[in-house]
Amino acid sequence: MREMIDVAIIGSGPAGLSAAIALRKRGLRQVVVLERDSEAGGVPRHCAHPPYGLREFGRIMTGPSYAQRLADDARAIGVQIRLLHSVTQLLPDGVLEIATPNGRQRLQAKRVLIATGVRETPRSARLLSGDRPLGVLNTGALQAYIALQGLIPFRRPVILGSELVSLSAIATCRSHGIRPAAVIETNARPTARFPLTLLPRLLGIPVFLGCAVTAIHGTDRVEAVTLQSTDGGTTRDIACDGVLLTGRFLPEASLIRASHLTLDPATQGPAIDQFGRCSDPRYFAAGNILRAVETAGWSFREGQRIAHCLAADLEGRLPSASASLEIRAGDNLKLVLPQRLTSPSKALGKQTLELRVAQGVTGRLRLRHGDVTLYERPLTALPERRILIPIGALDLANLTGTIVAEILT
Amino acid sequence: MNSHLHSADRQDVAVIGAGVVGCAIARRFALTGARVIVIEKAADILAGASKGNSAILHTGFDAPSGSLEWQCMQAGYAEFLDIRERLGLPLLRSTAILAAWTEDEMSKLDQIAAKAWKNGVTDVRPLSPAEVLAREPHLSRTLLGGLLVPGEFLIDPWSTPLAYLHQAIANGATVLRETEVLSGRFDGQAWTLETNRGAVLAETVINAAGLWGDVVDDRLQVGRTFDIRPRKGQFVVFDKAAARLLSAIILPVPTERTKGIVLTPTIFGNLLVGPTAEEQADRIHATVEQATLEQLIAKAQAILPALADMPVTATYAGLRPATAHSEYQIRHDAAHNLIVAGGIRSTGLTGALGIAQHVAKLYNERHPHKRPESNAIWPTVALPVLAEHEARDWTRPGYGEIVCHCELVTKREIEAALTGPLPAGDSSGLKRRTRAGMGRCQGFYCHARIASLTQGRFTTPLAIGSVDA
Ligand SMILES: Cc1cc2nc3c(=O)[nH]c(=O)nc-3n(C[C@H](O)[C@H](O)[C@H](O)COP(=O)(O)OP(=O)(O)OC[C@H]3O[C@@H](n4cnc5c(N)ncnc54)[C@H](O)[C@@H]3O)c2cc1C
Ligand SMILES: Cc1cc2nc3c(=O)[nH]c(=O)nc-3n(C[C@H](O)[C@H](O)[C@H](O)COP(=O)(O)OP(=O)(O)OC[C@H]3O[C@@H](n4cnc5c(N)ncnc54)[C@H](O)[C@@H]3O)c2cc1C
Numbered sequence: 035m036r037e038m039i040d041v042a043i044i045g046s047g048p049a050g051l052s053a054a055i056a057l058r059k060r061g062l063r064q065v066v067v068l069e070r071d072s073e074a075g076g077v078p079r080h081c082a083h084p085p086y087g088l089r090e091f092g093r094i095m096t097g098p099s100y101a102q103r104l105a106d107d108a109r110a111i112g113v114q115i116r117l118l119h120s121v122t123q124l125l126p127d128g129v130l131e132i133a134t135p136n137g138r139q140r141l142q143a144k145r146v147l148i149a150t151g152v153r154e155t156p157r158s159a160r161l162l163s164g165d166r167p168l169g170v171l172n173t174g175a176l177q178a179y180i181a182l183q184g185l186i187p188f189r190r191p192v193i194l195g196s197e198l199v200s201l202s203a204i205a206t207c208r209s210h211g212i213r214p215a216a217v218i219e220t221n222a223r224p225t226a227r228f229p230l231t232l233l234p235r236l237l238g239i240p241v242f243l244g245c246a247v248t249a250i251h252g253t254d255r256v257e258a259v260t261l262q263s264t265d266g267g268t269t270r271d272i273a274c275d276g277v278l279l280t281g282r283f284l285p286e287a288s289l290i291r292a293s294h295l296t297l298d299p300a301t302q303g304p305a306i307d308q309f310g311r312c313s314d315p316r317y318f319a320a321g322n323i324l325r326a327v328e329t330a331g332w333s334f335r336e337g338q339r340i341a342h343c344l345a346a347d348l349e350g351r352l353p354s355a356s357a358s359l360e361i362r363a364g365d366n367l368k369l370v371l372p373q374r375l376t377s378p379s380k381a382l383g384k385q386t387l388e389l390r391v392a393q394g395v396t397g398r399l400r401l402r403h404g405d406v407t408l409y410e411r412p413l414t415a416l417p418e419r420r421i422l423i424p425i426g427a428l429d430l431a432n433l434t435g436t437i438v439a440e441i442l443t
Numbered sequence: 444m445n446s447h448l449h450s451a452d453r454q455d456v457a458v459i460g461a462g463v464v465g466c467a468i469a470r471r472f473a474l475t476g477a478r479v480i481v482i483e484k485a486a487d488i489l490a491g492a493s494k495g496n497s498a499i500l501h502t503g504f505d506a507p508s509g510s511l512e513w514q515c516m517q518a519g520y521a522e523f524l525d526i527r528e529r530l531g532l533p534l535l536r537s538t539a540i541l542a543a544w545t546e547d548e549m550s551k552l553d554q555i556a557a558k559a560w561k562n563g564v565t566d567v568r569p570l571s572p573a574e575v576l577a578r579e580p581h582l583s584r585t586l587l588g589g590l591l592v593p594g595e596f597l598i599d600p601w602s603t604p605l606a607y608l609h610q611a612i613a614n615g616a617t618v619l620r621e622t623e624v625l626s627g628r629f630d631g632q633a634w635t636l637e638t639n640r641g642a643v644l645a646e647t648v649i650n651a652a653g654l655w656g657d658v659v660d661d662r663l664q665v666g667r668t669f670d671i672r673p674r675k676g677q678f679v680v681f682d683k684a685a686a687r688l689l690s691a692i693i694l695p696v697p698t699e700r701t702k703g704i705v706l707t708p709t710i711f712g713n714l715l716v717g718p719t720a721e722e723q724a725d726r727i728h729a730t731v732e733q734a735t736l737e738q739l740i741a742k743a744q745a746i747l748p749a750l751a752d753m754p755v756t757a758t759y760a761g762l763r764p765a766t767a768h769s770e771y772q773i774r775h776d777a778a779h780n781l782i783v784a785g786g787i788r789s790t791g792l793t794g795a796l797g798i799a800q801h802v803a804k805l806y807n808e809r810h811p812h813k814r815p816e817s818n819a820i821w822p823t824v825a826l827p828v829l830a831e832h833e834a835r836d837w838t839r840p841g842y843g844e845i846v847c848h849c850e851l852v853t854k855r856e857i858e859a860a861l862t863g864p865l866p867a868g869d870s871s872g873l874k875r876r877t878r879a880g881m882g883r884c885q886g887f888y889c890h891a892r893i894a895s896l897t898q899g900r901f902t903t904p905l906a907i908g909s910v911d912a
Contacts, residue, residue, distance in 0.1 A: 070848055120837075120845050133851065137840035156885035158680075159755045161733045166759065168870060168905060171890060178891035185894050185906035210910060253727060254869075254903045275907075284754075288849065288883060291684040299752050 039064035041344065042130055042143035044121045044289070047076020048330045049321020049337035050149035051104040052090075054113040056341035062348070065113050066141070068132060070120035074108070075101025076151055078330050080177035083205055089331050098181065100330065124148075124293040128316040145316055145344050148304065149337060150289065152322040154199075155282035157250075162279075164250035167257070169276035173203045176278060180210055188276025192216045192259055193239075194247060196224035197281035197418055201233050207278075208237060215274040216240045218247060220264055225281070225418050250277055281418075283326030290323075300369040301325045307358055307374040308383040308425060309347070310340030315355045318344050325371050325388060327418070336384070343383050353377050359433055361387065361401075364440030368392040368417075375437075380426055389421040389439055397443035399423075403433055413441060454480045454617075455813075456806075457636055457645035459624050459659055461488035464787050465651035466604040466611070467519075467795035471803045473614035476813030480643060481608065481616060482636065484623035486902055487872030488608060489601055491653040492791065494871070495678065495729065495761025497705055497718060498600040500534070501793040504559035504567055504592055505697060511801070512771050513562060516790055518797030523598070526796075529821050530606040532599065533830030535710045539595030539692035540575055542746070543587050548696040552590055555696070559592070566593045581688040581749050595692055597710045600792055601875035602826050605865070607795070612864045613820045619643075620868050621902065624652075627663040629779050634663075647780040647810075649802060653764045654726045656772070656785030665779055669772045669786050673726050674765040676718025679739045680757040681750060682883055685714040686831075688749050702789065704739065706746050711850075711878060712831030713756060716743035722765075729760035756883045763788045773798065775805040782806065824863075827856050829878050846896065847889040849882025857896050869901050 040062045043050045046069035057065045073079060078086055081097030088094055091103060108115060116134075123131035128146050132139045154172040162170075169188050171179075179185045189212055193200055196219040207214050217234045222244045224231040234241050242261060248269065249260040256276050262269040285303035296313035298305040303324045310318040320340040321333040328336070346352050358376040363369050371388040389399070399413040401423065408428050415421055423439075456472050458465045461483035469481045483490070500523060503516035527534055543549045552569060559567035570589045576582060612618060619640070626637045627648065636643040652659040660667035686708055695703035701720040709715050716739045736758050744750045765788045766772055772786035782802050787794060827836055835851060836842055842853035860867045860876035867873035870880075870893070879893055880886040886893070894905035 070845060072844060118844055120848060120851070122851070133837050133845060135840065135842055135844060138838055153884050153887045156883075156887060158757045158885050159883075161731075161736045161755070161758065163733045164730050165728050166731070168903065172887045174887045175890040178888075179894060179906065180910055183891045183895040183906070184910040185891065185898075186908035186910065187890075187894065187906055189907065248733075249730070286884075288682075288684070291682065302754075 036129070036140040036142050038142045039066050040143065040348070041065050041145050041147060042128070042141060043067045043147045043149060045069065045076065045149035045151060045321070046074035046105065046115055047149060047151045047321060048078065048104060048334040049151070050076070050147065051108045051113070052334040052337035053147050053149065053320055053341035054108050055111055056338045057345055058111045058113055060342070060345045062345060067108070067113055067115045068119040068121055068130070069115060069117050072117055074105035074115050074117065077174070080174070080181040081202065082177070082181045083202060086330055090334050121289060124289050124295065124317065126294060126314060144348060145318060147340065147344060148289070148312070148317060148319040148323055149321040150286045150323045152283040152326045153286050154279060155284055157277070157279055160279065160282070162250060163248055165252050167250070167252035167255050169252070169256035170250060171276065171278055173199050173278060173280045176203060177206060180206060186210060186212065188212065188256070190215045190274050191276030191278045192218055192247070192272055192274045193278045193280060194218050195280035195282065196226055196231065198226045200280035201226055203278055203280050204234055204237065204239065214239050216242055216272050218242045218245050218261060220244070220246045225416070247277070283322070285323045285326060287323060298369070298373050300363050301371060305373040306371070307355060307376045308372045309343035309352055309376065310383070311343070311347070311355055325369060325390070339384065346382060352382070359430065360436040362436055362438050363389070364438040366391060366395050366397065366441035366443065367439055370439045375425065375430060377430070385426065386422040386424055387439070389423065391415045391417055391421070391441070393417065395441050395443060397441045399441050401428065401437055401439050403435065403437050408437065415441065452644070453633060454478045454643070454645040456480070456647045456649060457482060457634065457643055458649045458651055460491070460650070460652040460655070461608065461618065461620070462491050462493040462651060462653040463489065463604040463792050463795045464653065464784055464798055466607040467799040468649055468651055468784065468802050469611040469616050470607040471799035473611040473616040474816050474819040475803070479611060479616040480645060481611070481618045482622050482624055482638060482643060483618070483620045485868070486621055487868030488620070488865070489604060489875060490871070491655070492762055492764045493600070493604060493653070495676070495759050496600050496792055497707060497715065498597055498709060498792065499692060499705070499707065500596040500598045501790055502564045502592060502594040503793070504562055504564035505555060505702070506562060506790065507769060508558065508561050510770055511773060512769070512790060512794065515771065515794040515797030515801055517563065518800050519794045522796040522800070530610065531825030531828065532603050532606055533710055533828055533833055535597040535708065535830065535832060537595065537597050537691050537708055539592040539694050540570065540579065541590040541592060541694040541696060542575065542582070543589055543696055544585060546587070549587050551696050552588065556590055564592070564594060567591065579689060579691060579693070581747055582693070583746055583748055592694070597692070597708060598792070599710050599829060602829060603792070604795070605876065606826055608865060609822050609826065613822045618865060624659060624662060629781070634780065647782070647806065650781065650783040650785065652785070653787065654762055656764060656783065660783060663781065665776055665781055668774060668783070669766040669768065671726065671786070672765050672767070673723050674763040674788070675721040675723055675729055675760055676763060677731050677735050677739065677760040678715055678717030678758065679736050679743065679755055680709070680759070681714040681716070681743070682754045682756050683712050685750060685753040686712050688747055689714055693746055704742055706743050710830045714750070716740070718761065726762065729762050731758045731760050754883065757881060757885065771798065773801060777809070827859060827877065846892050847879040847882060849884050849888070850878040852877045852879040854896070857893070861897065861900055866900070869903055870897070870905055873897065
């Protein structure tokens, strides 16, 4: 026998919990959050630093207190959070396969919201060369060592990458006696914004821009890395006892890859319309599963917004998914989200198209349908920065087929 | 561990090296009542050549006809199938397709089929491109033809030797780890092996030191008869989502030097491409190199175009204990009560049980069995089954928590791997016993939890300190 509920939410991060709260507020009865971890809250649970919660709760919080607050609010309003519940398969008709310590379960929900977040790219998928000793970690793992297990994995790592999360990693290291040996970034300029990029230098950590790690050395543990400038020039070895791989986020979409849902190769997450609806309209998705990577606050608001769409859908008030326009990332764009627009209903759903570039570029951002330009503006864009286009600014009436987003240089 | 204990007890047989070959040999001797001690220098077993291979149970269809290698493969293959259920060892009856992509390769198929017949593998048969594609619809349509090798299967490269050694222990064998044989003296009756942890006395010594076989011969002062020339093989493992794209092992038409690059499912539900064949002097470090990994990925995508969208889960490299000879280097130095089982280059996972039979036969020319094999003990507690096509631990209640989410490894499995007669000796050993951390996130989610669950267990711990300290 299988359980039948109104809404199942996979993942108890900011997106999943804010959606759950919103759904309960709208009067939905059985809102069940399935969380594979032993505690609710998602990634903020191990981001021990501020700033979290400014817009949501009107004050600056650390990650763990933010996660706690979300989980408390959700439980207080009657959300059922089922911990140690790992969803192992997404099936048609809203049926979920779940592993629990008490045995396998199947559950059917009228709607499912996928909110499984992002992770970082590990060493293997970066095809990093060299030995494979202990001490090569992502930031998420480092944070979990320190914040969740109270353990230290290394004392003198090199840090790869200069996205924001790398600065967060430096902060984590410095407050626990870990002294990074270097920060290394392949690009000629750091990814994060000035003045944050000054932090490593202020802390006396050498920064190598335009350099790649060409080998990791070590028998049991990391002993050194070899650096080479990306123009093929000089190489040098840096002694270290760890390699911290930061950023290069990607959606935790393994469930989607293995399912009947359409995955967008550009975002590596599920393809959705502006209501967060997946290719199987019983499934919705919100939060960083949609794209790498946004903040907790963004994910929180997105969860809320898509929860309202989901509720509207249950009330039969969402436009049919069948009549939708495709949007594709064209020249100089890495991704566009949502991937489909269904005859826009202005009040509901995502209000903006989100775009990202893979490389820094200056030019004109354009949306076109065939030869007809729907939107155009000058743009200078950098990787990992938000590029937004208000959906309301587009006149989509009577359009079918595909819209291409591109940057003309 | 107390060094006097080892020196006081004289063993019948000391096996140097707990690679797959040493594990199989220890088992074979223990089954017939010999007092066996296994000496392994690493923190855990399978730390040498046996750590990274393609995990194919070969039929020997393309082995040198009539060679000892071929004999051992045939015998090893047969014994594996015979004992695997009793030892709880998984098997994926994948079959293999030897695929030809060029006219030149096509022209070799007849010859290969003829050799297979000669080698006693008589179910090998040609397949037309349409037949290949009917079996493997995702393969590139540029294929010209192939041979079906129905008996090539996939096994678990780590649980298998572990199970051999478990059975050896159940039958009285002792296993010493972090114990390196530094030198040896034969006094005409027995050997005294000096190790970093004291002396071990044994009547007969078996050198199964794999990548260090020649060095161990030197240390025993018996005169080496081969030099190990490590031959590296790099691999790329694709995401589990790719597994649905392929069911058979896709073998290339072999060249003189190597079996070539294989694209194969794994018993763990991944897809694997590799290995390369790169000679090197270093016996310890098996590095991966980005340019080579990229070539492997390109190769895999050429064979299976749908791989283009599949993420990479893991990369690794293994070292083959190659010599100047393709043949296994097995010799019995009866004057010194020594048997060397070395140079087991690229078929040792398959051949191990057969090598063990062969080595036991050499030994038994002088030493009768102490007890019939029928009295041997079969372990009652099965090892955890890590094969994706069988019921994994997480499907059964009471597992506590899932620690590694990508590979669905449970706390119960981790705890089991840390206890028993042969607990994991280091983090790699734990991975090999459980797969924890071997999935697509490579420890992003579980590394810290594993560090915590293994605190105080390993000489080289995952965590080097704690936050309070
Ligand atoms: C290392 C790292 C550091 C970051 N630092 C910051 C920061 O400092 N500030 C910031 O604003 N943002 C940060 N982020 C971005 C972060 O993704 C967002 O803050 C936010 O957590 C996204 O919320 P979410 O709900 O989409 O996903 P998450 O918070 O990632 O939550 C996803 C939840 O889904 C669960 N889950 C996944 N798969 C399953 C399954 N199959 N079954 C059941 N449960 C499942 C997970 O256990 C997790 O609890 C960071 C991200 C990472 C990875
Ligand atoms: C890339 C690759 C792919 C392969 N694919 C396959 C395949 O698909 N099918 C197949 O059948 N075979 C395959 N093989 C071959 C197989 O892996 C090897 O033949 C086998 O592992 C050799 O095992 P071994 O026990 O002889 O050596 P090893 O595994 O090297 O074992 C020797 C052990 O001795 C220990 N040792 C060394 N010196 C000392 C000392 N002084 N004191 C104590 N201990 C010592 C070492 O630490 C080591 O653990 C492959 C091999 C490679 C590298």
